[in-house]
Amino acid sequence: MTGKQPLDLQHFKDLVHERAGLTFDNTREEILRQKVAEVMCQKGLRSRTELFTSLLHDEGAFLDFVNHLTINETYFFREPQYLDLMMSPLVPELLARQKDDEKIKIISAGCSSGEEPYSIAMSLMETYGDDTSRMFSVIGFDINSMALAKAAEGIYGKLSFRGRDEEAIRARYFDQGRYGLIKLKPVIKDLVRFTRFNLLSDEYPELIRGADIIFYRNVSIYFNSSVQRKILTGLAAIMNYGGAVVFSSSETFSHKDIGLLSLVEAKGLFYYRKSDPAEHKKDGLEAPSAKGAAPPSPLLRQPRRGALKKPMKAKTHHASPCVVAAQAGSVKGGIGTPSAQSQTTDDLFWEAVACFRKKEQDRAMLLAEKLKDCPCHRGKAYLLCGCILMNGKRPREAEEQFRKALDVDELDIEAHLLLGLSARNSGENDRAITSFNKAMYVQHSCWMAHYFLAESYLAKGNAKKARGYYDSLLKILENELADEPPLVFFPISFKREDLLHLCRRKLAVIQG
DSSP, rough: OOOOOOOOHHHHHHHHHHOOOOOTTTTTTTHEEEHHHHHHHHHHHHHHHHHHHHHHHHHHHHHHHHHHOOOOOOOHHHHHHHHHHHIIIIIIHHHHHOOOOOEEEEEEEEETTTHHHHHHHHHHHHHGGGGGGEEEEEEEEEEOOHHHHHHHTEEEEGOOOOOOHHHHHHHEEEEEOOOGEEEEHHHHTHHHHEEEEOOOSOOOOOGGGSSEEOOOOSSGGGGGGHHHHHHHHHHHHHHEEEEEHHHHHHHHGGGGGSSSEEEEEEEEEEEOOOOOOTTTOOOSSSSSTTOOOOBBBBBBBBOTTTTOOSSOSSOOOOOOOOOOOOTTOSTTTTSSSSGGGGOOHHHHHHHHHHHHTTTTTTHHHHHHHHHHTTTHHHHHHHHHHHHHHTTTTTTHHHHHHHHHHHOTTTOHHHHHHHHHHHHHHOOOHHHHHHHHHHHHOOOOTTTHHHHHEEEEEETTTTTHHHHHHHHHHHHHHTTTOOOOOSSOOOOOOHHHHHHHHHHHHHHHHHHH
């Protein structure tokens, strides 16, 4: 073999992680590899070493490289339930405390090409009309200068319109432009300001300080836990007391307690609130914040010991643990300790779980793939792979893994629930309903199936169906019949008392 070996991709991983906080683990490494090749081609560079040297010493070249890495596809009114949450109760609560001459400041962090902050502005305009500009300040920021330039132009293609009420929204707030493009009207465009900002920076610009609501959706998934903590601490520091941080539905539970924000429920959704320590008020269902305790990882939690009151009706595998035949180090990167040859697949499974919790996605995926070879853990290995892909924002590939888990055991309630959650996160409520119905068939007293069926029907505007499932959930809870299956991966867990309170509140809202 002749010639020099290409510079290892790890150098690029380390650089973008150190300067921008971005993580390219096993599930995203190929993206980085492709972007490196693309930029080399565009700049006419012959080696990775040339590109890396340029990125290391030229800030402009590095920022341009980050632009290529952070292109994020989004659309108007994505996860509209969180915009509804903003409109009620968040904004009315803030208005009740606000001084007459103060604007409520709403931030879209990681705003990409502007669809989210403009959706915020349109939601406000729908309620407050011409007073919107006097009452609110909407600001979007991102590290990607190309995305911000597109946001400032306010010109979009048809792929940006996949949300609700598409035709009505387009008619009110957009003009038809050339070449099939759609142009935002000045009445909305003028409500939003944009700025470039790196979330890893120690100093936040004055423009975004004093925030009342921060939308931080579909961004944190790209950072490891230590970077997430640093960023969330920074966001909490620039917020006013009483302010809220809103994550996407798949990210809410992935953040460890930093002691500055409280997890709060409203309308069946969750957000983080910065409480004034002098007030000690609790609105809604506030999660206890014990020192050292952390909310569950987004798609993974340990089953509570003794949680089952009745045995599962679903088919389960009780085969004796297999002994892994592989010698230590037989898989690239290493499987375990020097005693790995006698390590059971039970041990490996929980090691994979621990790696996933610590955001060590490469190792977790490696172990999960290895476990697929063992019949007694194959189904859960597919689920773990699916969860890693789901957290990597690859829902279709994740769902393929969940379906493979069902090929192993068609009565795996967790696979049905995860498929339903994935569909719900994508706004596909009909698919979600199908999966949650199957979960309920497996175990009728599974509260999660009833709860998410009610939520999915409510999202479709079918209050009658939603009320029926809330009613059945309430009866199950009141009679203490709720079985909580031994779920390892599903993200949400409630105390029975909290569920009862939430269910009664939902029914009261539906019944008026």
